[in-house]
Amino acid sequence: DAGITQSPRHKVTETGTPVTLRCHQTENHRYMYWYRQDPGHGLRLIHYSYGVKDTDKGEVSDGYSVSRSKTEDFLLTLESATSSQTSVYFCAISDHRANQPQHFGDGTRLSIL
Amino acid sequence: AQSVSQHNHHVILSEAASLELGCNYSYGGTVNLFWYVQYPGQHLQLLLKYFSGDPLVKGIKGFEAEFIKSKFSFNLRKPSVQWSDTAEYFCAVNVDTGTASKLTFGTGTRLQVTL
Numbered sequence: 212d213a214g215i216t217q218s219p220r221h222k223v224t225e226t227g228t229p230v231t232l233r234c235h236q237t238e239n240h241r242y243m244y245w246y247r248q249d250p251g252h253g254l255r256l257i258h259y260s261y262g263v264k265d266t267d268k269g270e271v272s273d274g275y276s277v278s279r280s281k282t283e284d285f286l287l288t289l290e291s292a293t294s295s296q297t298s299v300y301f302c303a304i305s306d307h308r309a310n311q312p313q314h315f316g317d318g319t320r321l322s323i324l
Numbered sequence: 325a326q327s328v329s330q331h332n333h334h335v336i337l338s339e340a341a342s343l344e345l346g347c348n349y350s351y352g353g354t355v356n357l358f359w360y361v362q363y364p365g366q367h368l369q370l371l372l373k374y375f376s377g378d379p380l381v382k383g384i385k386g387f388e389a390e391f392i393k394s395k396f397s398f399n400l401r402k403p404s405v406q407w408s409d410t411a412e413y414f415c416a417v418n419v420d421t422g423t424a425s426k427l428t429f430g431t432g433t434r435l436q437v438t439l
Binding site: 242244251252253254255256259260261267269270301303305307312313314315316317318 | 328358360366367368369370373414424425426427428429430431432
């Protein structure tokens with residue numbers, strides 16, 4: 212399995228609080244992605260990064276921000292969590308723009324009460 | 325924007341039955357296609373991928389998929405399923421954006437294999 216560590220693995224928090232999820236990779240891959248998984252929707256791309264300090268929005272980016280100050284770390288922040296952001300969040304990495312599959316972390320289950 | 329449709333949301337099969345899961349995508353350009361599997365409580369794992377060449381691709385655990393360009397389809401097949409194949413299966417299309425690649429997933433098919 213690809214060296215991807217997501218932390219925390221589980222988190223319960225209250226509406227309105229800030230939340231930061233971390234994705235750490237040991238593969239030195241250039242591309243990193245954050246997805247959320249919800250029943251009936253599959254996985255949807257939130258934000259992605261194509262290099263240090265280079266990020267862009269995905270399909271469902273509203274309410275989320277990201278940062279990548281080092282190759283190995285990609286942070287996802289919910290500035291003010293809402294109940295609609297209760298989900299399972301997956302980080303993925305790849306070492307090529309298109310012709311390689313993405314490899315996924317174990318996910319973070321986030322509940323916002 | 326590209327989209328992926330998986331029409332079978334929940335499939336129940338007996339062990340040794342044959343499996344075919346449908347996947348259709350909408351995108352007019354060059355695509356890379358994937359099938360991922362998610363076992364209960366686990367992360368997504370790659371089953372197989374298609375980039376170019378032979379439209380019939382073989383993956384792990386006896387799975388295969390056929391890319392039919394004229395039908396915009398990439399259906400997953402397995403001749404004889406096992407109880408351990410119980411999982412959720414996702415089809416995905418990967419489109420190069422110029423800066424990175426974006427994976428668009430279908431909504432998934434939950435496969436339940438009974439003994």
